[in-house]
Amino acid sequence: MIPRRTWLKSALLAPFVPRLAVNPSIVTPVKPPRLKPGDTIGLFCPAAPAYSKETVQVTIESLQALGFKTKLSAHFYDRYGYLAGRDADRAADLNNFFADPSVNAVMAMHGGWGCARILPLLNYDQMRRTPKILLGYSDITALLLAINARTGLVTMHGPVGSVTWNRFTTDWLKRVLIDAEPVxxxxxxxxxxxxxxxxxxxxxxxxxxxxxxxxxxxxxxxxxxxxxxxxxxxxxxxxxxxxxxxxxxxxxxxxxxxxxxxxxxxxxxxxxxxxxxxxxxxxxxxxxxxxxxxxxxxxxxxxxxxxxxxxxxxxxxxxxxxxxxxxxxxxxxxxxxxxxxx
Structure with missing residues (x-):
């Protein structure tokens, strides 16, 4: 029988214990599949909340103009103070997108703060089994680095959903993620x-x-x-x-x-x-x-x-x-x- 104090300690700390997949020094690089016209991009909020539905709509229309479909995560509009919902829910949204065969790439809607909080809750084994494009910058850096370190997945430091979708930004995104150019x-x-x-x-x-x-x-x-x-x-x-x-x-x-x-x-x-x-x-x-x-x-x-x-x-x-x-x-x-x- 496990002593009560030991059980309580393990129960309280369990959500914060890192799920370490492999030693980062021996991870084999994994490339995600390229984007194709008609692919679905999953939009999620791992840090700051989605304050403006109009901004979200502009993002959806911009991605549609590039030839993609979009899917919002289950907790997309959640809010917990300055965070886009509770840690477990934000982590679940990312985990579920990687497990969802209908989603071809994953893009953060905003940066802000909060990505580091969910790193211990991510399913790195799933991400290595079903590699997908993960795109974002700013606070999303925590996800880009951690997922690359734990799985070998090549992640993408690039636009989040709320950026200005101008010609310069979209041209570079197309060349790297759609045309697969060694630019x-x-x-x-x-x-x-x-x-x-x-x-x-x-x-x-x-x-x-x-x-x-x-x-x-x-x-x-x-x-x-x-x-x-x-x-x-x-x-x-x-x-x-x-x-x-x-x-x-x-x-x-x-x-x-x-x-x-x-x-x-x-x-x-x-x-x-x-x-x-x-x-x-x-x-x-x-x-x-x-x-x-x-x-x-x-x-x-x-x-x-x-x-x-x-x-x-x-x-x-x-x-x-x-x-x-x-x-x-x-x-x-x-x-x-x-x-x-x-």
């Missing part, structure tokens, strides 16, 4: 009237080329997962990062955490995308973002550049997490070495 990500040429480009510029921190698996996402979310079993193997990887509304000292603090945790010393190259609205509120005496990136990335002696179209921006790439790529820090490009989907 070359290159920032758009500046179409302004100035003598030198002023928009979406690339900043080379250390020149050169490097190859490795693309691993990364939102800097804040990634740094908060350090010390958990939900991060992939960093050795020889290409680290890509982005963030929003973080003052320089906060970016400094998080980059220091990556350095102290030994992550920066393992990577083969670094791409820092966009840090949107990351200027200091008190510029007097503040380090700039350029200062901070130089401090942490230059001593690594690996190719590194900043400014790629990755982040909280209107025009964004769809970047596969866990896929082999080559970066050219001088040109500011990311070349996929294989297709991201099967």
């Amino acid at each position: 070359l990500f290159r920032n758009p040429a500046d179409e302004g009237a100035t003598l030198a480009p002023t928009r979406d510029r690339i900043s080379t921190i250390r020149p050169g080329t490097a190859r490795g698996r693309l691993i990364g996402g939102n800097l804040t979310v990634l740094s908060h997962l350090i010390g958990t079993p939900y991060l992939p193997d960093w050795k020889g990887s290409i680290l890509f990062l982005e963030d929003v509304q973080e003052e320089p000292y906060r970016v400094d603090r998080m980059m220091a955490q990556l350095k102290l945790a030994g992550i920066l010393d393992q990577v083969a190259g670094v791409v820092f995308g966009k840090c949107t609205k990351c200027e200091s509120e008190n510029s007097y005496g503040s380090l700039t973002l350029e200062d901070i990136l130089a401090t942490y990335l230059e001593p690594l002696n690996v190719p590194a550049f900043a400014g790629s179209m990755i982040g909280h921006i209107t025009d964004k790439f769809t970047v596969p997490v866990g896929l082999n790529a080559e970066i050219d820090a001088t040109k500011g490009t990311i070349q996929l070495l294989e297709s991201a989907v099967s």
